[in-house]
Amino acid sequence: MRKPSIVLFIMVLVVSLFALYGCPKSAEVSSAPESQPLKVEQPPVKSAEDLAAEKAAEDQRAAEAAAAAEAARKAEEERAAQERAAQEKAAGLQPIYFDFDKSFVRNDAKDVMRANADYLKANPKIKVRIEGNCDERGTIEYNQALGQRRAAAAKKYLSDLGVSAKRISLISYGKEKPICTESTEDCWQKNRRAEFVAAE
Template identity: 50%
Template structure:
């Protein structure tokens, strides 16, 4: 307990006694109120965080659903595009089932008596590989062809080496080996029947055939 002296003009001196316990009680109530407000504020912030997290989760789920729907539509579009690119091909010896050509898959060509992949043809194979990777159900046969010069036996072997070079390159680009097969037609199926360098350059090629069971 402590004493307060109060003075006023023309007033006699008075002494007021204040109980320390009353002051302490007021401070305790204030502290409790402050603590309660702090708890309420913390709870409010937690609710806001939870609500924001729920909104973000819903947004992410909606975005994932939208992307999945777009991917499905794009896959269907690409499938239709690939199907439109297919054209029937005449029956080939040694192949059972339906065979098709695709306008999307481009031939690659070779120098005379060579089977290594040229730089400009490597780019074509990269584009072909990208197409094949988009359509994982498609299986292809790689045909090796030669020009008319040389013996039939030699050109059959050279055509096989050309087809295998292309196959190995496609595998290196990620196309599964089980989707690729090879065959050599040597000089028996020229693209251009001419007997000059221009025709020969066209005939030294690897061609892609779609195999359908």
């Protein structure tokens, strides 16, 4: 009796195992979605008119920037000239001007030289440095020498008017320190000068 129940048990077990593992289900294959090609947005192609308009706008901005820089440079030159004139006036010393390529004291500068000499004689503790300057024309070396001759001519004139030469020093800046940078006769005339800088 015991044997048939064991046999029955084994048969049930085999059938169960066969049912479970004997007919495996086919695995479902999920289809992956098709990959879409990447879309790269191309920038719109600009027409010749658009490119020309952009170039014109860029040129306009560059021209405006250059004009603003030039205006600022001229304003700075004018400010420096006014400041220099104010300092000279406060010191009682005025510049003199020279003809093109000349170093002699002009007739129209003689009154200024007399006033400068009177100021220096009235203030014996003050020493003066005469700075010779030139316009932009000519070589650096030539203008350096010309500026020195102009300063020396102004020194001699002051000495002849009674100012001790020991109180006077000279320097030439040639064309290195222009008051004005435009290429005009009026501007060049302002640069052909001797300036008198007072020092205690």
